[in-house]
Amino acid sequence: METIMKRKKYLNIIILFISVVFAVLLIPTKISAQTIPDHRLLPRLVDNADLLNNSEEQELLEKLNSISERYQTDVAIVTVYSLEGKSPAEFADDFFDYNGYGIGPNRDGILFLISMEFRDWFITTHGSGIQAFTDAGRAHMTEQFLSYISDAKYAKGFNKFADLCDQYLKQAAKGEPYDYGNLPKKPLAWYWIPAAIGVGLIVAFVVVGSMKAKLKSVRRRVGADDYVEANSFVLTDQRDLYLYSHVSRRVKPKQSSSGGGSGGSRTRTSSSGSTHGGSGGKF
Known part of the structure; x- marks a missing residue:
């Protein structure tokens, strides 16, 4: 009986020793799997x-x-x-x-x-x-x-x-x-192309209209002096009368920062x- 107990004791010691050896051998394997390799292992x-x-x-x-x-x-x-x-x-x-x-x-x-x-x-x-x-x-x-x-x-x-x-x-x-x-x-979005064409047509219409207006020899006058015969009107008295003045004030808003980004990464x-x-x- 005593011999059997000794054998079991030795067997347990051997099993424990083998377990420790395996554990020690596995630790470096795990660490090496988590190290950064010297070269690329996979395609891009x-x-x-x-x-x-x-x-x-x-x-x-x-x-x-x-x-x-x-x-x-x-x-x-x-x-x-x-x-x-x-x-x-x-x-x-x-x-x-x-x-x-x-x-x-x-x-x-x-x-x-x-x-x-x-x-x-x-x-x-x-x-x-x-x-x-x-x-x-x-x-x-x-x-x-x-x-x-x-x-x-x-x-x-x-x-x-x-x-x-x-x-x-x-x-x-x-x-x-x-x-x-x-x-x-x-890149410029496609919908800006027709918008640019439309603006160009409007500008062209205004310019052509202005040139056409300059070709007219008779045009309506907007000032009364244009309809008075030269040297036919004599002003005998002229005075400047000050009536009133009006001054409006408003507060100029201060510039504020929205935070923005400082750049970099x-x-x-x-x-x-x-x-x-x-x-x-x-x-």
């Missing part, structure tokens, strides 16, 4: 939500690669169904960090994420991408392409996003990124300890 287009067909994916990926290599800044698009319990900002930041996005020592880049489960979108920036895509710049940017995403025109929306990234990175390379007071001009720290800029919402 990850369509896990399957929103694009094969030809659309190929065309878009080639454009993203071309822009990224030209400006040495990763431009990436990621679509997923679920955020797996994370906020849009957390998911986008972690996806960028732990999949090795970003070019150069500062890991310069921008990533556009959409999640189909609750129709979330988020743009995260890193490195020089934070300066190239300011808060005001991103707000102006999303006005240009997000409506296509809302209308399920995903290929058109993603390509517009890529084209805007090209434009913004080109501007940032000049040392003057788009920001408050320095935003790109919006607000930043946050991701789970990896990296600094990110960005913004998001619903589509």
